Structure formats: C-alpha cells, structure tokens
Amino acid sequence: MRAEIVSVGTELLLGQIVDTNAAKLGQELSALGIAVYRRTTVGDNHDRLLTALRAAIADNDIVITIGGLGPTMDDITRDVLAEAMGDTLHRDEKIAHRLEAFFRARGIQMVESNLNQAMVPTHGRPLDNPNGTAPGLLFEKDRKIGIALPGPPSEFIPMVENHVVPYLRSKTGTTTIRSRVLRICNMGESLVEHSIKDLMLGSNPTVAPYAKTGEVHLRVSAKADDPETADRMVEERVRQIVERLGEHVYGFDDEPMEVAVVRLLTERLLTVATAESCTGGMVAARITDVAGSSQVFPGGVVSYSNAAKSDLLAVPAALVDAHGAVSPEVAGAMANGARNRFGSDFGIGITGIAGPDGGTPEKPVGLVYIAVASTRGVRVEKSVFLGRRADVRYRSAQLALVMLRDAILDRDKLTGVN
C-alpha cells in the first residue's frame, strides 16, 4: 500500500512552525511497510488544498492530512477532504453534546464555530481525541482511505499511535519494510562510507548514510513478506557493520548520545556531574531527558558568573585571573569541581564563547574548552566551532557527551570491564 501525507497550514509554508508531525507519521507508516513516496504541504486555501488532495487520492491508497481541524475560520481541512473524497459531513449529536459539556465544565461560553468539530463523515467515522476538542476523521470510500488528524502534537501523536496505526495494520497486506539506524561518532561520513562500501551494495537490504551534526547515521532497511524475515535481514547487515566499525557505533535508532551515555553509566553503577558555562545547562538537560537518569546524575551547576564558578565549584579566582574564564585550566577546574561537589565518578566542565559578542582575536567566538574529570585525571579538548550561538552551544554539548563516553570506555579498558 502507498500513502501520501498532506500537511495543511499557511504557518508551515511561511516557516513559522516546523513539521515534526509529518516526521512522526512517516516513521509509523514505514514501520507498517506502507510506502510514502511524497509529502505535500499546502496553505489554508480551499482550491489549492483541494488540488493537492485530489492528486494525492489519485496516486495513493491512503491520504492522511495533518492540521486544519481547529474551531477557527481558517480551519478548512474537514470540509475539503470530504469534498476530495466525494463524501459529505453531518453533525454527530453525541460529539456536539460532549463539546457543550467540555465548555460548560470550564465556565467558557461555547462559540458557534466550535460545533464544526462535531461534523463527521457519512462514509466513515470520527476518531476519538482525548487530548483536545477536535476529533479526527476517517473516510472509507471507493476503495480509498482518507484520514484527517489535528495539528497540535499533544493531540496528534496519541491519535496516530492509538487509532491510525492499529487501523492501518488491519488494512495492510503482508509485505513489510523494517529498518534500523546505526549512530556513529568520532568518524566522518565519507570515511564511514569508504569503510563499508561493499556492505552498501545491493537493493535489499539497503544501507544509506546521513551526515548529522557531530555524528553520522546509517539506515539499514530490508523488505520481506513477514516482519521476522525482514528483521533477520536487517540484523545480519547491522551485525556486519558493527563488526567493521567497532566502538564508533555508539547507539541505534532514535536514541541520541545522552541515552547511550546514561545506559553505559547505569550498567557500571557510575555517576556524572556537570559544570556548564557557555552551554548553560544543555548537557544537564540532555542527560535528564533520559528516563532513569536520576540513578547516574546527582546534579550540576550552571556557572555563568565567575562568582558562581568559585563559590559553587571551588574554581580558584586566581586561576580565572591568570588564564581567563575561557581557558583549559578553568575548564579542568570546573570538571574537577563538579566531580568533587557532587561526589560523582565523572565531572564535565565546559567554558567557551558562544557569541555573538565577547570574542577577541586570541579568543574568538566559537572557542570552547571541554574537560572530563575522572579518577585518572582530567582530559581537556579545545575546539573552535563555526556557526551561530545555538550551533556553538549544541556542538559543545554534543562533544562533551562524546568525551564522557570515551572516558567510560577508556575506564573499561583499564579495569578489564566490558
């Protein structure tokens, strides 16, 4: 089966929001073995949306729209999808009553337009939305499937997982595409490709490389009549690549570096604490984004001021005076300070100039020192990252996590643990 995703909203075309929903839906469809050959984005305009939907319905078995189900005047997806599917809408009194009760319970006066959200397909049914007022719509007409979902991710994501995926699973045939992503650090894209060139030949499984900020991803996909066979084909190729690239492979699928690091620490009963200046808490925020991180992360300090560096991290004021706050010496002292303060096995210290101001010829914007402290001492790396403030900060946080991983693996080699 083949599907097209149609995202609706002028704010998407104007770039005022980023379409994370379409990515989520793409993941789920490909996991079901449903091919997505095209994704289209159009604005809140009747004629252009109708044209896009008609083309999508003609070329595909399934069309899924995202957005445009709200209560306001520019929310037109409900009506236009019905028109493109050749179907009509009618008011569902149960949904209308639920809407009225929703507004009454909150003491808000219901506006007439809110009742648009009670309109449902004649050939199809509404899809329950427990996190918002707009139900989704499912059309089944002339052997085509049309699905309309609301745009807010907190409503969209549960509806995809709880309604769309189970429904489509019941409709798909037996061909399955399965894929995994290998995540690789400390190695560039060309070198990765060069190292596994022979493993990238052939059309089933396929191996495709993607350059990311500070890492490289390899997607391995296989097609088979049943998921077990497809999985086996993927796993065999993944095993060959891991054998070739060794510890450069730090993780899989949608698990970023912080997940790998928290897992390594958890398995070894080790802990890390952070002392961040230019990254301002980003490393701590990434570590604590991982469920269960409280076992490995007692805490951190964001020491933006020099006073905070000396008060909370015991970085000697004389060290800052002698070398400047952005120096390898201060980065190392911050890492040690975090390690001592929180009694952790590892300490991370980051100090740099994220910009846009504050650079000098000797210490330009983008200069960052990152230190990792452990029982073996401190390793400090100097980097000059190109890009804007957000880029410098992101790359710094990423490198700090990679260096922490290196330190954990180095410790394994010394202690014989693996």
Place this chain on the structure above:
Amino acid sequence: MRAEIVSVGTELLLGQIVDTNAAKLGQELSALGIAVYRRTTVGDNHDRLLTALRAAIADNDIVITIGGLGPTMDDITRDVLAEAMGDTLHRDEKIAHRLEAFFRARGIQMVESNLNQAMVPTHGRPLDNPNGTAPGLLFEKDRKIGIALPGPPSEFIPMVENHVVPYLRSKTGTTTIRSRVLRICNMGESLVEHSIKDLMLGSNPTVAPYAKTGEVHLRVSAKADDPETADRMVEERVRQIVERLGEHVYGFDDEPMEVAVVRLLTERLLTVATAESCTGGMVAARITDVAGSSQVFPGGVVSYSNAAKSDLLAVPAALVDAHGAVSPEVAGAMANGARNRFGSDFGIGITGIAGPDGGTPEKPVGLVYIAVASTRGVRVEKSVFLGRRADVRYRSAQLALVMLRDAILDRDKLTGVN
C-alpha cells in the same frame, strides 16, 4: 513571483529527520514577498524526484531544492535538477582543486565520488559554501530559476542568508507581503479569537491564530506595492490587537518567552537564578540561549539528588523528609535557595515527577510544583501536566518562565516602574 520548495531525502519521508530547513526557507521567501503555495518532499529516487521537479518548475517561477548534494551514491539532486531544468553540468576545475586541497589538508584520501561536488550548471553558476564541501547550484534557464542547496543546516542556513536572499531580492518585483507574529500567554485560542473577532475580518491585512504549547500566536500579514506601506498596515493592526489584549501579548515574531524575560530583566537591571529538579537545566538552557543573558543570569543549580538540594540550595533535609522532594514547600525552598545562593533578585524552583516512572496515586506522573521567589516572598503553583516525559518537562519550563514574567510585571505595578 511564486516559489516551490522541494526537500529531497528518503530519511525525510521515513521521518528520521525533521525538515527545519524548509521552515527557514519559507520564512525568508515570505519576507521577500515571494509566495510559497506548496512544499513537496520526495525520496532519493530519480523518477519521483524528476516528476516532482518538473511539476514544480511548470507551476512556479522559482524552485529551490534542499538536500541530496552530498558525495554518496544516493545524492542525486544535482543531476536530476539539471535534467528537469533542461540544462547540463560540467566540472569546474577551480572547485575540483579546492576539494583536493581540502582533503589533502586533512590527510584524508579523496574518494572519486567527491568530485561530483565540482559539477556546475552550464546556464548558471555555483553558490559558495564556506561550511562544507558541496557548493550550491543556481540554474537560470528559459525564464525559470532553479536553486539546489545542501541539507546540513550549518551549511544551508548561511547559504540562504548570504546567497539566496540577496539574489532573489534582486529578482523580485514590487509586491511585498510583510507579516508579524504576536505571541500571547495566559489566554486560550478561542478566547483570543473571541476577543478580537472584528479585527480578524477582511483579507488585507489578515489575522490568523495558532495554538501552541502553553501559548497562542497571531499572525498579521499585509500585502502592498512597497514594503513601507505593507509594514504600516501590519503595524496598525498589531497596535489594535495589543491595545485589546494588553499584557497578554508577551512578544513578537520568533522571540520565545525566554527572550521576553531576558529583555524585561535587562531593562530593569534585575537578575534571576534557577534551581531545577525535574526540568534538569532546561530553564537555565533556555535563558542562556539568549545572547546577552550573562547580564541577568549569574547561574543555576540542577539538584537532581536530595543531597544536592540541601548542599547547594540549603533546602533543609527535614523539609524534604516531612513533605517529600515533590512538594510546594520544597519548590519554595529551592526558589529561595537559588535566590540566596546567587544573590539574584528572583529565584525559580521547580520540582516534579516527569515520568514515565516514579508516580504514586497521591503524586502522579506530571505533578509539578513551580515557585518564583522575590523580595515580596514566594509564589508556588501546582500543575498536573498530561503527556510524556518531554512534554511534562517542556510545559514546566514554559510555565516557570511565564511565572517569572508575571513576577517582574507585578513588581512594576508595585514600584510604579513600567
């Protein structure tokens, strides 16, 4: 003039990456008054990319592709765009030499396929890419413009700003669309729309509402023959809306809550410090994402462990024992602790249960206490956020910033400053 954006990459269709580049480009094109009626995403497949590009070229004056210019086998955009434009490519020896020098300087052996990146249009020219090896391509043929840009954002964004925007500005006629976004807090979408219904009528300027997590945005757009007139029309409507909604309007355009808060603090020479448990540094990271935040933010503590709460923030262990780490009392003590520790005017304290584990019937996942301390004392709010770990954390950080803004504005009312 009209443009279509064509994003190229199977990883986009599979949802393995989110298309932030297309959003950035949409912003820049609309600022130039270039209408984007459609955005298309296709995979790394010759025939489907060619079909999409031909349709885009037929319907528009300008087609801009994103991605698929890398050195690997599945990077086909360069060739297919040339084919769709009816143009040919030839090797630019200067670029070829530069590529060779690039690899030599890094001691990396150049692979033959790297030289694909030296191919340039016959009718057109390469676009310089200082942050990567793939130059962009500009085709000008049969009164149509085709532009190919690389996918990594660190290469894409500077090329859009430094090459594409100046070039297209020289090509656009006189009609301009200008728009601004008003950002609104402490007020829901329906109520916003209800309050300004009369100001949303009419087609020039237009006013469109968007519900966001924890806030509402209103986009005001106007079309005119010159930018000054369009700006005036936008500003007049913005003024009317601000008059109606008052201090619910916290900011404009792409400035999130942290920018508004840093500005308010900077103007008043005030400071804030943070003590974060379940948000793990996200509030500090958002504040320090703002350039110049070092003037208003001495630092913060991420106190994941109870020991860190007492050692670094002087939260009495007895308080944690009596009420639990997730309690209004501890949130308040954390806010006061941050304020005292860093000597700041305001202190933020956040403690909660982000999930997925750790909830109990009395203290469920999603329960968060947020406190803001000032000279006037401490305000603590209890929330139970729905959603996953990342949602609970994001909403907590957002509410903390909104509460900080409330506290600054309350202080203004008391001191008579405005």
